[in-house]
Amino acid sequence: MRFICIRVSLWKSLLNASDAVIDVRGLNKYFGDKHVVKDLSLQVGRGEILGFLGPNGSGKTTAIRMMCGLLTPDSGEGHCLGYDIRTQSDAIKREAGYMTQKFSYWEDLSIRENLDFVARIYELANRKHVVDEALETLGLTSRSSQLARSLSGGWKQRLALAACMLRHPKLLLLDEPTAGVDPNARRDFWEELHELASQGVSVLISTHYMDEAERCHKLAYIAYGNLLAQGSAESIIDSQKLFTYEITGSNLMEISKSLEKSPAIEQTVIFGSTLHVSGKDPIALENALSHLRSNAIATSLEDVFIYLMKHTRDNYGEIHEL
Numbered sequence: 292m293r294f295i296c297i298r299v300s301l302w303k304s305l306l307n308a309s310d311a312v313i314d315v316r317g318l319n320k321y322f323g324d325k326h327v328v329k330d331l332s333l334q335v336g337r338g339e340i341l342g343f344l345g346p347n348g349s350g351k352t353t354a355i356r357m358m359c360g361l362l363t364p365d366s367g368e369g370h371c372l373g374y375d376i377r378t379q380s381d382a383i384k385r386e387a388g389y390m391t392q393k394f395s396y397w398e399d400l401s402i403r404e405n406l407d408f409v410a411r412i413y414e415l416a417n418r419k420h421v422v423d424e425a426l427e428t429l430g431l432t433s434r435s436s437q438l439a440r441s442l443s444g445g446w447k448q449r450l451a452l453a454a455c456m457l458r459h460p461k462l463l464l465l466d467e468p469t470a471g472v473d474p475n476a477r478r479d480f481w482e483e484l485h486e487l488a489s490q491g492v493s494v495l496i497s498t499h500y501m502d503e504a505e506r507c508h509k510l511a512y513i514a515y516g517n518l519l520a521q522g523s524a525e526s527i528i529d530s531q532k533l534f535t536y537e538i539t540g541s542n543l544m545e546i547s548k549s550l551e552k553s554p555a556i557e558q559t560v561i562f563g564s565t566l567h568v569s570g571k572d573p574i575a576l577e578n579a580l581s582h583l584r585s586n587a588i589a590t591s592l593e594d595v596f597i598y599l600m601k602h603t604r605d606n607y608g609e610i611h612e613l
């Protein structure tokens with residue numbers, strides 16, 4: 292976590308407001324009477340990786356599509372890559388790289404043929420060179436003749452990223468690119484993202500993985516269409532002012548159920564053979580746990596997201612269920 296903090300502060304010192312590649316304010320979107328995105332304001336700086344998190348159906352894809360000009364907001368305004376999201380969506384679509392949730396390339400073409408086909412659609416000059424470069428950058432050269440159909444999830448996602456990168460976009464919008472991909476392939480993918488960010492490429496990425504969230508420079512957490520928290524992982528954890536204890540051993544489910552009755556306890560979460568117990572008042576929390584063997588630990592990002600999600604559900608879930 293210390294390493295992440297140093298990286299975040301280094302990144303902050305390099306970033307200034309005029310570098311915003313995405314700058315949107317007050318975006319709203321309804322589908323029928325469903326208010327799917329509510330007053331969303333978000334900025335992404337040059338070379339910044341912003342992680343977009345939130346439960347299923349909370350409006351992340353809808354927000355991404357509004358930011359890259361694929362969907363018009365019902366209200367709100369903003370710029371993406373310097374273009375107005377309402378009136379210059381064609382320019383945004385041309386210049387941003389967008390990777391959708393579902394693999395959308397041609398299964399019966401090889402990796403090279405897929406990239407060549409995309410390069411043709413983009414009408415890129417010097418196609419062979421551009422495709423060779425993308426294959427090399429994404430480590431796909433040795434597999435270039437393999438059919439997309441036969442690729443594992445991790446390689447498919449690499450192919451999709453290579454296709455996004457053919458035009459050297461300054462902004463990548465990646466919608467759950469690593470869903471269902473194994474940990475090694477995810478790690479390689481993130482190394483690639485950090486490499487691109489260090490070259491000035493901005494990345495907005497949605498994910499459900501906590502380890503990936505911790506690798507982002509900044510996070511935005513959205514639930515039921517509401518942006519609940521925004522900032523570095525550290526600042527989001529601090530903002531909720533939760534104190535957490537850990538209990539290990541057996542009967543964790545029973546312990547959890549009995550502790551939940553205490554007013555000093557905001558939440559209990561079982562992680563494998565460990566129970567995390569969090570509360571706002573450290574003394575009351577300590578008293579509530581005095582009959583058990585427990586250790587104070589740093590509240591994790593996952594504890595905080597579970598807390599935020601629970602509270603949003605309590606506040607908005609029943610009325611605004613999406």
Ligand SMILES: Nc1ncnc2c1ncn2[C@@H]1O[C@H](COP(=O)(O)OP(=O)(O)OP(=O)(O)O)[C@@H](O)[C@H]1O
Pocket residue numbers: 322327345346347348349350351352353354613
């Ligand atoms: N074109 C559409 N027409 C009607 N409803 C839609 C449309 N697109 C999305 N929705 C609804 O809007 C809500 C938000 O969907 P969205 O895909 O933006 O969420 P998400 O946070 O990206 O979810 P996930 O993590 O599952 O991908 C959902 O209830 C979804 O069913």
